[in-house]
Amino acid sequence: MGIFEKFKFGFQKSASNLASGLREIIIKKEIDDKTLDKIEDFLISSDVGVEAANDIKEILSKQKIDPNKEVLDEVNQLLRNYILLLMKSLERKDFFSFKNRLNIILVSGVNGVGKTTSVGKVGKKFKEGGHKVLFSACDTFRAAAIDQLEQWANKVKVEIVKSDPGSDPASVAFKSLDEAKKNNYNQVIIDTAGRLQNKKNLMEEYKKIAKVIKKFDDTAPHEVLLVLDATSGQNVINQVEEFNKIIPLTGLVMTKLDGTAKGGILIATAKKFNIPIVALGLGEKVDDLEIFDAENFANAFVRPN
Ligand SMILES: Nc1nc2c(ncn2[C@@H]2O[C@H](COP(=O)(O)OP(=O)(O)OP(=O)(O)O)[C@@H](O)[C@H]2O)c(=O)[nH]1
Ligand SMILES: [Mg+2]
Numbered sequence: 001m002g003i004f005e006k007f008k009f010g011f012q013k014s015a016s017n018l019a020s021g022l023r024e025i026i027i028k029k030e031i032d033d034k035t036l037d038k039i040e041d042f043l044i045s046s047d048v049g050v051e052a053a054n055d056i057k058e059i060l061s062k063q064k065i066d067p068n069k070e071v072l073d074e075v076n077q078l079l080r081n082y083i084l085l086l087m088k089s090l091e092r093k094d095f096f097s098f099k100n101r102l103n104i105i106l107v108s109g110v111n112g113v114g115k116t117t118s119v120g121k122v123g124k125k126f127k128e129g130g131h132k133v134l135f136s137a138c139d140t141f142r143a144a145a146i147d148q149l150e151q152w153a154n155k156v157k158v159e160i161v162k163s164d165p166g167s168d169p170a171s172v173a174f175k176s177l178d179e180a181k182k183n184n185y186n187q188v189i190i191d192t193a194g195r196l197q198n199k200k201n202l203m204e205e206y207k208k209i210a211k212v213i214k215k216f217d218d219t220a221p222h223e224v225l226l227v228l229d230a231t232s233g234q235n236v237i238n239q240v241e242e243f244n245k246i247i248p249l250t251g252l253v254m255t256k257l258d259g260t261a262k263g264g265i266l267i268a269t270a271k272k273f274n275i276p277i278v279a280l281g282l283g284e285k286v287d288d289l290e291i292f293d294a295e296n297f298a299n300a301f302v303r304p305n
Helices: 005-012 013-024 033-045 049-064 071-090 114-129 143-157 169-182 200-216 235-246 263-274 294-301
Strands: 103-108 135-137 160-162 187-192 223-229 251-255 279-282 290-291
Touching: 005 013, 005 290, 005 294, 013 033, 013 071, 013 294, 033 049, 049 263, 071 263, 071 294, 103 114, 103 200, 114 143, 114 187, 114 223, 114 251, 114 279, 114 290, 135 143, 135 169, 143 160, 143 169, 160 169, 169 187, 169 200, 187 200, 200 235, 223 235, 235 263, 251 263, 251 290, 263 279
Parallel strands: 103 187, 103 223, 135 160, 135 187, 223 251, 251 279
Antiparallel strands: 279 290
């Protein structure tokens, strides 16, 4: 499957939802105020967010619809253009390229969003690009969490640094960086425990991991990735806000887009924050991670079907 096909497949549910929703609303040859309101409400209910839905309504209200064209086609085209304009600058295709130093990536997020899975998938992409990759098992709360990362390390054939369950995550991070330096790794990906953004003690622990990384290299962590679950709706906005306050984020990974009709949350996030979108999780398997591409996203999300 080509990259666009993967986007199409992953966004199937969201695209069908959008297409059938708009088809139901746009029944006349023109767009009157009532139709505009309905479109806005529908977009909000699809998690596109109030701000973006409002922008889209404004654009539609100003647009002269060509009477020789299908209104629905015109609306789809405007939507696609809006998404592309909003999201193009948030691409981070350089994320997977070589850096002329050891690259240290900290991965964070609330419980169960897909952090460990994303570490595995991102590791595979680096590995395919010829990088020397090390996983760091800093979720030391549960033995199962360490095992899970180890399974991913085996699957994608990269090395892992781990410690006993219950040990200090910051010390595991330090041990990993030490190993990476000694053995010339060029990517270290640090998996952390899930933590709710409003749990003070857990956020303190997260800060401590970052502090230890900084002690090792004052320019690090070079990447701070927040993993978000597309099925958690508008909660995502608060998660980005709070994690970004603790350690400024350099990128987002949005997972489980394959499992929701509300992929519009990616648009809401893009509208609200100027934080790049590194990759999208479009399934549970190792290759179900796509580097974010605004055009592919716009075309996969808005399409007649
Ligand atoms: N459908 C789908 N499932 C996903 C995706 N990413 C992760 N998952 C699933 O989500 C579940 C949780 O994934 P994990 O990677 O363990 O999540 P985590 O954030 O590390 O969880 P904790 O460490 O417990 O906080 C697993 O069943 C994954 O297979 C995705 O893009 N699509
Ligand atoms: Mg995990």
